[in-house]
Amino acid sequence: MKQMTYHELNPLIRLKEMELLTSEQMSQMLEAADLKTVEGILSGTSYGIYLTVDFPDNFEKIFEQAESDLFTELVPLVPDPNVIWIYTMRSTFHNLKALIKAELLKQNFDELYLFDGFYSLEKIKTAIRNGRATGLPECLLESIQEVREHFEESNSLQGIDIILDRNYLSCQRELAEQIGEPELLAEVISFIDFTNILMTARGIKQKRTRNFMSTVLSSQGSIPKVELLSYIETSLEQLTDYLRSTDYGEMIVTIVQETSLDLTQLERVCDDYLTKFYEAAQTQAFGPLPVLALLNAKAIEMKNLRLIITGKQVGLSTKQIRERMRVIYGT
Template sequence: MKLSGYHVLNPLIRAKELELLRSDFFEKLLEAADIEEVGELLKSTNYGSLIQPGFEHTFNKAMDKEQANLFDWLVEIAPEKEVVWVYTMRFTFHNLKVLTKGEKLEQDLDHLFVPDGFYSIQQLKEVIRSGESEQLPTEIVASVQEVLAYLQESAILQGIDVIYDRHFLQTQRAVGERLEYPELLSEITHFIDLTNIILLVRGLYQKRSHGFMHSVLSDAGDIPKEELLEFVGGELPAFKEFLRNSVYRDELSAILQEEILDPAALERFKDNYLTDLYQTAQTQAFGPLPLLAFMNAKEVERKNLQLIVTAKRSEIAKERIRERMRNAYDL
């Protein structure tokens, strides 16, 4: 724990927060008559340099490059690099998935690689081919070794996702415990719990077996995995009742009133819930939460902008766009 090391970083983060787009600006984008008006509005923002004729066809790639540059900058200035990796780790494990499948299928899937600020495509390909690495964290090497062992016995590609997803959540918990920030570990365990809830809801709809759910659910959250497994093979109303008595009952109350639990709605709830948790970082002068809150805000902003630009280009109604958006980070 390097609490005092953030006294230099956090003022920089506060300054960067002033560039974030607010909810009222996103409302203007939603109300825009067409993609051209969206472009005109964005010219006055930090994304103005990306707005050229036909920007709607290159916007997503440009935003991905912006994200990569942000990660590189944060890794350079952060007093604890692992704090940044807590957030970018999702891209590390995404890369492991696509590169492992590319190796297995003998296909070039390099275009699906997402820079995470830490590990190059060459480093990940090498550990996937050899199962060994002295440069990568032991958690990554262990996950690759389990996947390679699995592929010796099975050709079902879904197993690759299952193993890497489980290791991702385990690694989140392990890094959170190493860093020793109670607020950060709380955010991580909430993330794992909500991910498990979504996985179980999907499993109930898909009639997944107990064995399958045992392999996909993580035991790194605060809700015991054994309690969740008791609902496998059962009916959705029983699990909804369990959620009504969980620590998430207040936040989930509106969703639980619906007859159908929509996994997509639960994903949006998870993103918004974590954004609300990060909002507490606004009052903190020290520690890693302002950094993570900023990274979360930039990711929400990126998702919302890419959604709006893509949807406006396709002339999708604003009501349909709004229901898919995440809550913006407002100061």
């Protein structure tokens, strides 16, 4: 396929947006009495072609295939494929975690591989075995090397996730700067900030040490790492007071219960903040934001569908599921 300019691509993106589930469809599924009704509603949407007779047990595979098909369609078309990879990079680093551990443990974790639109299962396995692979970005090769050195020194799998999670955020920032779109860089920095906030709050809750959290938190956000670290051995209340004074204070206020953060709502609000960030994409015709907005909208849509399906499977009430659902793009 021929690569398009964003001006040429974005009409296709608008058409893809029209295939997203509506608020009404999502509400119907939320109120549905059983999963058979949910399946019936989905059958009349873009997910219809993926539905199987054992839908309740295989919905994850259905969503993975729908997302993979979207990546496969868009990657050859976008002016800069890195715009897609900056969004699918989470899957790339997930693959590194699973496949590096498989190599070190002499086991097969191939079933954990997630398609990211770029790097095949075999390419990543080759890089892990040999330390190199044609076409694999330097930040991935460096991550593999760092993990190997860690394992050789410690002979322990502990720390692998920490190294790769930190490198993932650094790679995000590096790629955003390379792409050179100010709005995209702003979104990536916000994502890193939210990730740091979530990890700091969880670190306080789990009574982690400052030294441990220093290895976990990223230095790539706008909130200084040293400031977050200063709250690690204090309390959620003190962290909450500090966060009120940041650029995210307005968001933080909405999830304060009594005097501290409601951690069950923090991740949801972070997702909602980033979704609202993409609202500007609805009027932008010449840059990468619309395609990123579509990918984000699709990911949020699938998160909400997973919440509805798993919520009904475990017996959550409609109210409990609704409280966990994310804002739908464009509403």
